[in-house]
Amino acid sequence: MNKIDLVLGQTVLLELEEECLLGELLHVGSDQSFIRLSNVRDMLTKESYGIQTYYNSEIRNIQVISADKGNTQTGPSANALDNPKQFTKLLTLENLQETLEQINNYIFIHQTDVKYHDSIRHLKTQRHLGIAMESIEHGRHSISPSLLSIATHDSIYIFDIKWMKITDEMRDLLSNDRYRRVLHNGRLVKDVLQHKFGVQLGKCFDVMVAHIAIGKTEGKIVEEGVSLQACVQSYLKLPEKFFDMNANFDERPVSDTTKREAAKHVVFLLPLQDLFIHEIMLEPFYSSCSNYLQSLSRNPDFISSLTDLRNKNGEAIEAVAPVNLGIDVELLDIPEQESNRS
Numbered sequence: 001m002n003k004i005d006l007v008l009g010q011t012v013l014l015e016l017e018e019e020c021l022l023g024e025l026l027h028v029g030s031d032q033s034f035i036r037l038s039n040v041r042d043m044l045t046k047e048s049y050g051i052q053t054y055y056n057s058e059i060r061n062i063q064v065i066s067a068d069k070g071n072t073q074t075g076p077s078a079n080a081l082d083n084p085k086q087f088t089k090l091l092t093l094e095n096l097q098e099t100l101e102q103i104n105n106y107i108f109i110h111q112t113d114v115k116y117h118d119s120i121r122h123l124k125t126q127r128h129l130g131i132a133m134e135s136i137e138h139g140r141h142s143i144s145p146s147l148l149s150i151a152t153h154d155s156i157y158i159f160d161i162k163w164m165k166i167t168d169e170m171r172d173l174l175s176n177d178r179y180r181r182v183l184h185n186g187r188l189v190k191d192v193l194q195h196k197f198g199v200q201l202g203k204c205f206d207v208m209v210a211h212i213a214i215g216k217t218e219g220k221i222v223e224e225g226v227s228l229q230a231c232v233q234s235y236l237k238l239p240e241k242f243f244d245m246n247a248n249f250d251e252r253p254v255s256d257t258t259k260r261e262a263a264k265h266v267v268f269l270l271p272l273q274d275l276f277i278h279e280i281m282l283e284p285f286y287s288s289c290s291n292y293l294q295s296l297s298r299n300p301d302f303i304s305s306l307t308d309l310r311n312k313n314g315e316a317i318e319a320v321a322p323v324n325l326g327i328d329v330e331l332l333d334i335p336e337q338e339s340n341r342s
Contacts, residue, residue: 006035009025011023011064012025012037013043013065014054014061015061019042020042021049021052026038035062036051060257064241065096103156103260103263106156106158106259108158110159112164123150128180129173129180130149130182130266131174131183131266133192134146134262137188140195145192149262151267151269171197181202182272183204183205184231185206186201205276208228214281229243235276236272236275243264292316292319295316
């Protein structure tokens with residue numbers, strides 16, 4: 001606990017041996033050997049426990065989720081990604097609790113058993129999928145891709161492709177354009193799937209490409225290789241140290257902690273896509289829609305609205321701005337990977 005700045009009033013997430021708890025910080029022991037929380041809630045069972053005391057020896061991990069109104073030090077550090085807009089409404093504390101439940105309720109699959117077939121059956125009913133892969137930092141030259149995680153709006157499925165490889169059903173989820181996939185740094189994913197598994201990745205939305213394009217449109221200097229963790233912390237305003245950067249995805253059997261970390265890497269992809277499209281790219285379009293919709297309702301009396309309806313349709317049309325999403329893929333200048341890297 002001495003590595004985290006704990007302030008009274010903060011909402012914290014505790015990971016114990018068998019429990020994941022959320023509560024408000026009431027007291028920290030003078031020697032930091034224990035903490036006392038109020039409004040404690042079990043993230044899995046939904047049970048409430050009121051005020052509870054937890055000792056350092058039983059706490060496996062502690063994360064600051066939010067702070068009281070007087071504390072302004074929570075949230076990502078200023079040097080994560082400098083974004084002038086504050087995109088906080090997509091990840092309220094209530095939404096974060098739902099996300100944490102989704103992370104803890106992941107389904108881990110390492111063989112083609114009944115659980116596998118049930119998961120594939122559910123995934124085939126979806127249209128939007130978040131896709132993440134672990135241990136692919138070197139593309140096709142990675143020694144052994146470890147996990148393939150697929151997220152829907154309410155579930156997370158983690159496939160151990162180190163053992164079971166890519167099945168035909170998984171191949172269809174990755175290549176068929178009936179699905180809308182969201183990923184981060186997709187050129188690594190595509191390189192691995194194509195050259196290690198013979199899978200042609202279908203149509204995707206890449207959140208890193210969206211970040212690069214938006215940054216260049218705003219005249220910023222965009223860093224190369226922006227991590228998913230940095231994007232998530234910047235745009236969704238997650239607390240620092242939410243991600244474990246030292247997780248080892250190559251160990252077998254895969255620990256529960258590592259599985260949860262893989263779930264974190266995929267659970268925010270769909271919310272990020274929603275933010276990029278609807279809060280940034282389509283913001284001018286929604287503004288035009290609002291202007292057009294108000295062209296009649298702004299008139300308080302019947303006669304004026306009738307006059308506008310008959311004679312001023314041109315003004316309503318002129319209020320619609322040209323569609324310009326501010327995203328030009330030619331601005332990206334992303335270099336092509338060499339096809340035969342040594």
